[in-house]
Amino acid sequence: MNTLMNTLSYVQPTTTSPWGVYLAQVDRVLPYLGELARWAETLKRPKRALIVDVPIEMDDGTVQHFEGYRVQHNLSRGPGKGGVRYHPQVNLEEVMALAAWMTVKNAALNLPYGGAKGGIRVDPKQLSLKELERLTRRYTSEIGIIIGPNQDIPAPDVNTNPQIMAWMMDTYSMNTGTTATGVVTGKPIHLGGSLGRVKATGRGVFVTGREAARRLHLDLNGARVAVQGFGNVGSAAAELFQQAGAKIVAIQDHSGTITHPKGFDFAELMPYVQRHGGVQGFAQGEAADHESFWDTDCEILIPAALEGQINVDRAGRIKARLVLEGANGPTHPDADDVLHERGILVVPDVICNAGGVTVSYFEWVQDFSSFFWTEDEINLRLDKIIVDALRRVWDTADHHHITLRTAAFTVACGRILAARQERGLYP
Secondary structure, eight states, X not given: OEEOSOXXXXXXXOXXXXXXXXXXXXXXXXGGSXXXXXXXXXXXXXXXXXXXXEEEEOTTSOEEEEEEEEEEEEOTTSSXXXXXXXXTTOOHXXXXXXXXXXXXXXXXXXXXXXXXXXXEEOOGGGSOHHHHHHHHHHHHHHHTTTOBTTTEEEEEOTTOOHHHXXXXXXXXXXXXXXXXXXXXXXXXXXXXXXXXXXXXXXXXHHHHHHHHHHHHTOOSTTOEEEEEOOSHHHHHHHHHHHHTTXXXXXXXXXXXXXXXXXXXXXXXXXXXXXXXXXXXXXXXXEEEOTGGGGGOXXXXXXXXXXSSOBOHHHHHHOOOSEEEXXXXXXXXXXXXXXXXXXXXXXXXXXXXXXXXXXXXXXXXXXXXXXXXXXXXXXXXXXXXXXXXXXXXXXXXXXXXXXXXXXXXXXXXXXXXXXXXXXXXXXX
């Protein structure tokens, strides 16, 4: 096991790198923590970071090595919870930041979890299905020493899905000699997965957007929406907004950018994306330059791709009244300031995209009890938790005259540090 005792000495964050952005967000919340601020250094240091070598035999008989990570940022409020992503740009600093944001997200929603995250630096599109299975099983075996239903529960993230979660669950179960369905969430339904999980994150984006629109007196019927990232999160959110009467006028994904001022027809768009793997070439849309996406005339902007997308320049060009962060960490702190000064409301990631981890919590609970809820029950419970959490954050923002992001961190960090203080230090 390669556990980094002090990961900060291995990472040199910048103001725009994921870990640097997270640290800046923590610094902004310190004045609102009162006596709990004495424990704030806890938030700036991951509890545990594991780097693993993942060697697999390829289909052609060669052996390739991939680098994998699992970071547990904070476990004061419960076991670690967070996704696993497969992406060629995955690195330790990114996973640290994502784990930290999971800590904040779970606390902001008042879920009984700490924060964790994992990943492998790989382009999964270059692997066959069998190579992907071997990669997943070897990675699971390597991190198996720190995960478990009561220790750390992985879930899907970028480029991972229910099939990968099934392989992870099976590998862990074989290594422990018991069928441990609760070791991961986001599994197939017939292996202990939960109804409503696939579209839960996108649903959370829609629910927070609906509540924010009411505050802004923004009518969703006819509102123009631009979406960056059209995977599970972006597509599900876009579909729900369209069903509420909004028009999806611009979409950007890994394949390209398309626009349609009158709004896309989802009955035609979704089958096209499923067939072609992206939006590029969709006949109903007009192809646009990648950077011009940020100049789209719209009321609502949903960044639902990777972190670090909204910088100062883009923040100065955005025309939306409302930004809904479907991705984790899409906005730089200085860009946050620009949006605030321009009167653009940002619903932060730690509340906006928390629908996925909320339904993951429901799945975990259902696995322990072996009693499963209907999708209507799932959605009702999800909506209530999201709305209640957003109201608490909004009350905090109004009380201190701060942004929703700083308010969300204030609520979450207060809960995390209160748990740290009450548990004390051992030994």
